[in-house]
Amino acid sequence: MTINQAFEIFRQAGGIRAARIITDNTKKLSWWRVHKIARQLRAGVPVAKIINQKWFFGLKFYTNKYTLDPRPDTETLVAAVIADCEKGENIRILDLGTGTGCIISALVKNIYGASGVGIDRSWQAVRVAKRNVRDLKLAQSVKILRADFSKIPDKIGSFDVIVSNPPYIAFDDSRVNNAAMFDPRMALFAPDNGLGAYKVIAKSAKKHLKKNGKIYLEIGQGQTKSVKDIFVHNGWDFVRVESDLAGIERVLVFEKR
């Protein structure tokens, strides 16, 4: 099949933007493959899940059905950490729930001398994150481990900065958009009305943070007060809130007392 024929089939199935990205990023456009992709587009599968690729903070990440596709909202968290750490030296960063490894990779690429560890409970996500770290030539400075938020291994030591974009959607939340239907449930949903992961992290993260170290958390729309209460109640000092490009409060920063 010619590239023009494939483009037209994709355009009809998913629009011009999807058609352009897919033809630019797909090597073999066989008849079988083109029609499979058209079926996926008609079913609402996000382009990132079709081409197994998503750009985040200017870097290209491999993604698959086991990982959350990196979101532009999460760039707010990365930018907040970079702004605070630009003058630091040999900053060590821990990323809880690393998924594709997008946050820790973007941070270590952009903060001179930084290194880090990313952990995730999903072994499939761990495989994806390791692949991205290798492809981005960060294997010397970023380690990826399989571990749970609630049992962060002692051996990884302590950090200047902890970051997390944990699952924060309540199980009964009906506002989940179409793209998220194709992301893993473990990456999206949390118990306790979406606050369960924050409650665990507020307790478990502290002993891995150096004195005056900070934690940066992505939050869902409308969760500022609840998450603030959880962290203050667990002995953290509130530092600030950052909004995303849509003006929604998206990142909370706390300091270890």
Ligand SMILES: C[S@@+](CC[C@H](N)C(=O)[O-])C[C@H]1O[C@@H](n2cnc3c(N)ncnc32)[C@H](O)[C@@H]1O
């Ligand atoms: C919202 S996704 C974030 C992925 C990535 N950091 C990003 O921002 O695109 C949350 C991640 O946390 C992981 N996760 C969920 N519960 C966990 C737990 N109890 N311990 C460790 N990781 C967990 C999921 O597997 C998923 O990769």
